[in-house]
Structures are given as structure tokens and as C-alpha cells.
Amino acid sequence: MRVMVLVKATKDSEAGLMPSTELFEAMGRFNEELIKAGIMQAGDGLKPSSEGKRVAFDGSSRTVIDGPFPATNELVAGYWLWEVKDMAEAVEWVKRCPNPMPGPSEIEIRPLYEMADFAELLTQTA
Known part of the structure; x- marks a missing residue:
């Protein structure tokens, strides 16, 4: 099963605070473990939302919203x-992860939809 593991933002990450050398090295070692175990397919850090954009959709209308975005914890x-x-394996790996932020932080694990999840829909259109 594929899962997206999301590191939630904090005030520090939204302020653009870079990780300490120790944290950077610890996360590198953790990523190497994931790669050696054949688990990690991709991963990256994101710049603060102040450097991002959102596009809001309403029917055929599109509105571009400049960051930063509220609700940092989301x-x-x-x-x-x-x-x-399975999800249990993902949880065990996350529990081994170094704390990704200098203070309290949260990581969310979400399963991805696979084509098998759409099997009923696909047979209806065939």
C-alpha cells in the first residue's frame, strides 16, 4: 500500500527557520534507512506558504490567492x-522518525487511492 506521510507545518517552519545541523543529519540517516528498506519512493521539504499560491475553483472561475496561508497547523x-x-508498518516507521521540528510537531499518514479502489466505477464505464 502506498501512503503519503505529511509533516505538518509549525510557526518555525512557516518563518523559514532551517533545521539545525544535528536535525538535518538525523533526518538524512532516517531517509537512508527508508531507502535501504525499500519504503521511500519520494520525499521533500516545502518552503513556507508565504512563497506559495493557491488557486480557488468555483465552476469555471479561478482565483489566485497569494500566501502566506492561515491555520499553520493545517x-x-x-x-x-x-x-x-499496511498502515501499522507506516506508523512504526513514523514513530522511529526524529522529531522533524525544533519543538512540538505532528506527522499525518494518509493512504493513497489505487486503481483497485475504482474497480466498480471502471466496470460501470466499460
């Missing part, structure tokens, strides 16, 4: 894409 500061056998 924003994403980084991600991994993992291939794991």
Missing part, C-alpha cells in the same frame, strides 16, 4: 511517499 512543511505493507 499546512504541510514536507512529505514522503512510502510503499508499506
Whole structure:
């Protein structure tokens, strides 16, 4: 099963605070473990939302919204894409992860839809 592992933003990440050398090295070692285990498919950190844009859709209308965006605790500061056998394995790997932020932080794990999830819909259109 594929999962998206989302590192939630904090005030520090939204301020553009870079990780300490120790944290940077610890995360590098963790990423190497993920790669050696054949789990990590992709992963990156994201710049603060002040450097981002949102596009709001309403029918055929499109509105561009400049960052920064409110609700820091709902924003994403980084991600991994993992291939794991089940959600329990993903949770175990996240529990081994160094704290990705200088203070309190949160990581969210979300399963991705796979083509098999759309099997009923695909048979209806065939």
C-alpha cells in the first residue's frame, strides 16, 4: 500500500527557520534507512506558504490567492511517499522518525487511492 506521510507545518517552519545541523543529519540517516528498506519512493521539504499560491475553483472561475496561508497547523512543511505493507508498518516507521521540528510537531499518514479502489466505477464505464 502506498501512503503519503505529511509533516505538518509549525510557526518555525512557516518563518523559514532551517533545521539545525544535528536535525538535518538525523533526518538524512532516517531517509537512508527508508531507502535501504525499500519504503521511500519520494520525499521533500516545502518552503513556507508565504512563497506559495493557491488557486480557488468555483465552476469555471479561478482565483489566485497569494500566501502566506492561515491555520499553520493545517499546512504541510514536507512529505514522503512510502510503499508499506499496511498502515501499522507506516506508523512504526513514523514513530522511529526524529522529531522533524525544533519543538512540538505532528506527522499525518494518509493512504493513497489505487486503481483497485475504482474497480466498480471502471466496470460501470466499460
